[in-house]
Every structure is written in C-alpha cells, then in structure tokens.
Amino acid sequence: MKLPIPQRGQPLDVTFISDIVRSVNDLYDKVAIKISAYASLWTLSGRKQVRSSEVKFVSGQVKINTEKTTSASQYVDFEYRFDIAFKYPPVVTATPISLRYTASNAAKNATVILTSVTTSSVRGAVKFETAGDFTVGVNVIAIGIPV
Numbered sequence: 059m060k061l062p063i064p065q066r067g068q069p070l071d072v073t074f075i076s077d078i079v080r081s082v083n084d085l086y087d088k089v090a091i092k093i094s095a096y097a098s099l100w101t102l103s104g105r106k107q108v109r110s111s112e113v114k115f116v117s118g119q120v121k122i123n124t125e126k127t128t129s130a131s132q133y134v135d136f137e138y139r140f141d142i143a144f145k146y147p148p149v150v151t152a153t154p155i156s157l158r159y160t161a162s163n164a165a166k167n168a169t170v171i172l173t174s175v176t177t178s179s180v181r182g183a184v185k186f187e188t189a190g191d192f193t194v195g196v197n198v199i200a201i202g203i204p205v
Contacts, residue, residue, distance in 0.1 A: 099203065101146035108203055116140050116148070116200040121157065122184055127191050133171075133183040138198045144177045148202025154184055158193035170196055177205075 061077055064070065097110045120138045128134070140148075154168040167187035174181040184194055 099146075099149065099201070101202075103146055106146070106203060112203060114142060114144070114202060114204045116142060116198075116202075118198050119155070120196045120198065122194040122196060123192065126193075128186045128189060130187060130189045132186050134186070134194075135181070135183050136196055137179055137181045138196070139179045140200060143205045144200070144202040145205050146203060147175045147177055148200040150175050150180045150198065150200045152180065152182060152196050152198045155195045155197055156193070157195050168192070168194060 061074075061081060064074065095110055096107050097113045099106050099108065099113065118138055118141075120136045122134050122136055138152075150172060152170045152172060154170050156166060156168075169185050169187070170182055171185060172180060172182040180198060180200065182196070184196060186192065
C-alpha cells in the first residue's frame, strides 16, 4: 500500500503511524521470503546468488578397478562425467569407497585427490598408501548451476 507523504507541520496521528508500521511489516514479509529462497555458490568467477530451485545436485559413483594389486604410494586416475551441463564448474566432493574388503585391502588407506573440475566432468586420482589388493569406487557429489 502506498502511503501519502505528510505535509510540513502536519501532526502524525495513530492511524498514519499504524499504516507505516503495517507497510514495513508487509515489506519485511515479502523480502524475507525472497532472501531465504536464494542460495550462494562460490565459483571460479566469484560468488553467485541464485534461487535455491535453480541449484542442481549430481551424485554418482565411479568404479576404479576390480581386484587389482597396488604398490604403496601408487595413484590410479579416474573421471566422472556429469549427466547435466553446469554453467560454471560446480563445487565437487569425492570420497573413496571399498567395494570388496580383503585382509590386504589397500582401499582402507586410500585418499582421493581432485585434479580438474569442469562444467561437464571431474577428474582425479586415488592414492593408495599401502600395498595390497583393491576394488575401489569413488563417490562423487557436485553442486552447481545448470546451463
């Protein structure tokens, strides 16, 4: 509701002050809803504010190798391609998961290093700290703004 501008020297009455307070409260209700509906994502281009409904989550798993033997400090490369294209490289996290446990399982001391994140894929390597057999996967979660 648009309020009339008071004239100089005009006394302020309860009705006029009540209208101001009501208008401020209405404005707060409209703005608070809009602010909470936005997400803040950091990209290589800087911080982006987008509606929460526009943010996309992609998750998946890459199977690295099955029943192989590794030496200590060995790296095994992987790539995961997103099923949607992102406007900017998304925020990505990746964790190793042992898909088959054995007594000499090298996967229990594995770490994931991300080497490249693009709008369509993530690349990285799994580093094995101990020698042994492994069947490892990498769980990938990407959060970003779709094209």
